[in-house]
Amino acid sequence: xxxxxxxxxxxxxxxxxxxxxREVAATFERPVLLFSGGKDSVVMLHLAAKAFWPAAPPFPxxxxxxxxxxxxxxxxxxxxxxxxxxxxxxxxxxxxIEAGRVTEETGPRASRNRLQTFTLLRxxxxxxxxxxxGGARRDEEKARAKERVFSFRDEFGQWDPRGQRPELWNLYNxxxxxGEHIRVFPLSNWTxxxxxxxxxxxxxxxxxxxxxxxxxVVQRDGMLLAHTRFLTLLNGEESYEATVRFRTVGDATCxxxxxxxxxxxxxxxxxxxxxxxxxxxxxxxDDRISEAGMEDRKKEGYF
Numbered sequence: 001x002x003x004x005x006x007x008x009x010x011x012x013x014x015x016x017x018x019x020x021x022r023e024v025a026a027t028f029e030r031p032v033l034l035f036s037g038g039k040d041s042v043v044m045l046h047l048a049a050k051a052f053w054p055a056a057p058p059f060p061x062x063x064x065x066x067x068x069x070x071x072x073x074x075x076x077x078x079x080x081x082x083x084x085x086x087x088x089x090x091x092x093x094x095x096x097i098e099a100g101r102v103t104e105e106t107g108p109r110a111s112r113n114r115l116q117t118f119t120l121l122r123x124x125x126x127x128x129x130x131x132x133x134g135g136a137r138r139d140e141e142k143a144r145a146k147e148r149v150f151s152f153r154d155e156f157g158q159w160d161p162r163g164q165r166p167e168l169w170n171l172y173n174x175x176x177x178x179g180e181h182i183r184v185f186p187l188s189n190w191t192x193x194x195x196x197x198x199x200x201x202x203x204x205x206x207x208x209x210x211x212x213x214x215x216x217v218v219q220r221d222g223m224l225l226a227h228t229r230f231l232t233l234l235n236g237e238e239s240y241e242a243t244v245r246f247r248t249v250g251d252a253t254c255x256x257x258x259x260x261x262x263x264x265x266x267x268x269x270x271x272x273x274x275x276x277x278x279x280x281x282x283x284x285x286d287d288r289i290s291e292a293g294m295e296d297r298k299k300e301g302y303f
Contacts, residue, residue: 037077040135091123200265
């Protein structure tokens with residue numbers, strides 16, 4: 001009697017991502033994985049480790065560092081890459097500011113988030129990377145849903161949403177000329193709920209700020225921002241302590257948190273299942289520039 005095994009939704013998503021990692025390793029000469037220490041990049045590194053086990057992933061990881069990061073995330077980032085045995089490269093926005101290659105915003109609402117694009121493209125160019133793994137998911141934001149799994153970037157690192165290649169039957173076209181590269185999104189078909197369900201099932205460690213904790217926060221523009229050393233209070237603003245967690249992490253000047261008591265992956269799964277607002281829409285001030293803000297930034301070379 002033969003036994004049958006039925007793939008669950010998470011099994012199918014994992015298998016697809018593992019296939020994408022192996023396809024890139026077989027097709028490209030110099031791939032790199034973008035790794036910030038955030039949940040999506042942690043899941044990507046976990047999947048890459050599975051794809052090439054028992055060897056370490058055959059490519060380095062790259063963090064584009066604004067210099068305005070949450071301390072807990074940077075500490076976790078360093079611990080995770082050491083545990084995984086991968087090489088960490090850091091592209092620093094501060095280096096580009098000091099060299100005069102970009103101009104830092106000023107004022108109490110200033111952020112370095114937009115400056116990441118230049119640093120990312122410089123890091124890709126200097127290291128001659130031809131494939132760059134990113135953690136974008138199609139449920140994050142409208143512009144993300146327009147991406148292919150293999151997303152072509154021209155010699156300027158720019159993206160043309162109308163000129164993408166078909167991916168029928170999951171066949172990926174990685175052809176490119178020197179100076180061009182492909183952004184690769186293994187999590188394209190995942191949702192935030194899938195990510196957290198997978199984290200719970202695989203017992204994946206994350207920075208502690210993803211779970212409920214007490215923190216000084218500030219109400220601004222309909223969001224809760226962490227009152228860190230990077231945030232300048234505006235006139236009339238006061239910080240207060242609240243129990244919060246972060247749904248996404250990034251530059252501390254524009255990444256918001258939400259009030260929550262979810263302290264475990266299982267509790268976060270329940271919370272995420274009930275929400276109707278995307279994580280970026282709810283907690284990323286940089287995505288509120290305009291209706292097409294993210295798409296415009298992606299055309300310029302953003303993540």
